[in-house]
Amino acid sequence: MMTAQLKVGDQLQTVTHEVTNDKMIEFEKCVWDRGRNSHSDINAAKADGITRTIASGQNQMAFVHELLEKNFGDAWVYGGKISLRYIHPVYAGDRLTATGLVTEVGEVDGKPRVTLQVWCENQDGRKTSAGTASAGQPSPLKSWIKTESGAAA
């Protein structure tokens, strides 16, 4: 199975999701219940000086991860790096698109390494998070996904 090698200027296949209030609340309960906070409760948000709840930055990070998982497969999951900053608030009802643009293709320790600009932007085209990511060239394997037979995808 062959996977196309990325080159400078290539743009990744994007990922788009709508952020809902229910999902924002649920996100705060995933793995650890973080209680009421400015991501899930309007009174907590007001106590933090903002007028409405804002989505967790990690909610945006999840979308960028999906972008990189889909485009890089195992090359992302085994050895991916990301540096992301949350630069504009995300509210319930926003529609976010995660995007990546290849800026450099080189080698690190003798292995191919692809560097990208990554970001999320909302329905108005405003960036809500931005940063860089890097991984090996895309892999056709997604070994963390188990098929019904138990084999890796």
Next chain:
Amino acid sequence: MSAELDEHKVWASIPVGDDLGSLDYVLTEQMVADYRRVVDNPQAAYPTVAARHPANLFYRKYAAVMRVPNMGHDSEYFNPPVAGKRITISGRIADKYIRRGHPYIIVEAVAVDEDGRLIEKSRLVGHAREVGREAAHETIAKKWGA
């Protein structure tokens, strides 16, 4: 700088390198399923909530005096976590600085599973706010117009 240090006494008292200790939890199938449903990604490899590791360790020690709403994350992924495995995370204060008058704390956490597999390293960029002082997002809210 001394005026800034005086203004941010609690921030100044937290030493770079401070050991935040460790904690562990079992990543269950249900946690994975919940996460995948909430992020609308049924095949999520699931590392992203790991970005909460640094904050969890930080608040265990400093919740009474300091909040660190995250402005960003720097993370590196080595192996996807496996449901059913116990994950141990350990943390430290990796760095701190004042930028444009705002104090920041960088909290680092490393996650390893029960088989010794390195899962991820994550650094939280926290906008430090002393509990009881100005609202955490006040200046950010103004900047954002929220």
